[in-house]
Amino acid sequence: MIVAFAEAAGLDAISLLQPGVLVALLIGAMLPYYFTALTIRSVGRAANKMIEHVREQFKNDPGILAGTSKPNYTECVDISTRAALKEMIAPGCIAIASPIVTGLLLGTEGLGGMLLGGLVSSIMLAVFMANAGGAWDNAKKYIESGEHGGKGSDAHKAAVTGDTVGDPFKDTAGPAMDILIKLMSVISLILAPVLAQMTPLLSFLFK
Numbered sequence: 001m002i003v004a005f006a007e008a009a010g011l012d013a014i015s016l017l018q019p020g021v022l023v024a025l026l027i028g029a030m031l032p033y034y035f036t037a038l039t040i041r042s043v044g045r046a047a048n049k050m051i052e053h054v055r056e057q058f059k060n061d062p063g064i065l066a067g068t069s070k071p072n073y074t075e076c077v078d079i080s081t082r083a084a085l086k087e088m089i090a091p092g093c094i095a096i097a098s099p100i101v102t103g104l105l106l107g108t109e110g111l112g113g114m115l116l117g118g119l120v121s122s123i124m125l126a127v128f129m130a131n132a133g134g135a136w137d138n139a140k141k142y143i144e145s146g147e148h149g150g151k152g153s154d155a156h157k158a159a160v161t162g163d164t165v166g167d168p169f170k171d172t173a174g175p176a177m178d179i180l181i182k183l184m185s186v187i188s189l190i191l192a193p194v195l196a197q198m199t200p201l202l203s204f205l206f207k
Contacts, residue, residue, distance in 0.1 A: 028117025
């Protein structure tokens, strides 16, 4: 996608000696970390809403814990679905707006630098979060199998805390890195012919 962007924008090279490109590179490298923070925080908020609702069901219907009545699964699924859609508005807007703003301010060269910075950071974060999240998840299962004291031990409590972070790492934030770089690249590719005909608003950074 980045090579396709360079061809569409008519770029033969992207020089890191240009201040505008360097600024955009740093911005692009920062975006995946900010995106990760937003997605992990979103998972936490959605989980808290689910916990509050489940506690309310237990309180209003004691028969659920006694096994004499069934909980309302539909409402739980609805909470999860609504949260998933609502919480992705901000990250989605950032992924769409960042190439547009960078392109207008720093032009095609700056936008190319942002894409390169975002790609490098996204790859590193995706690999790290997939491995770290999987390790935390497997550590909990390993302890629950009877190792290091098994369930209820201090080691198990620590592993549960680790898995609480590990799940959004490997299931949410990690896979989202692929979506982030793809979305930014597609938006940049669409804008490339237009930006190639425009003068960047911060063109003095390329002199």
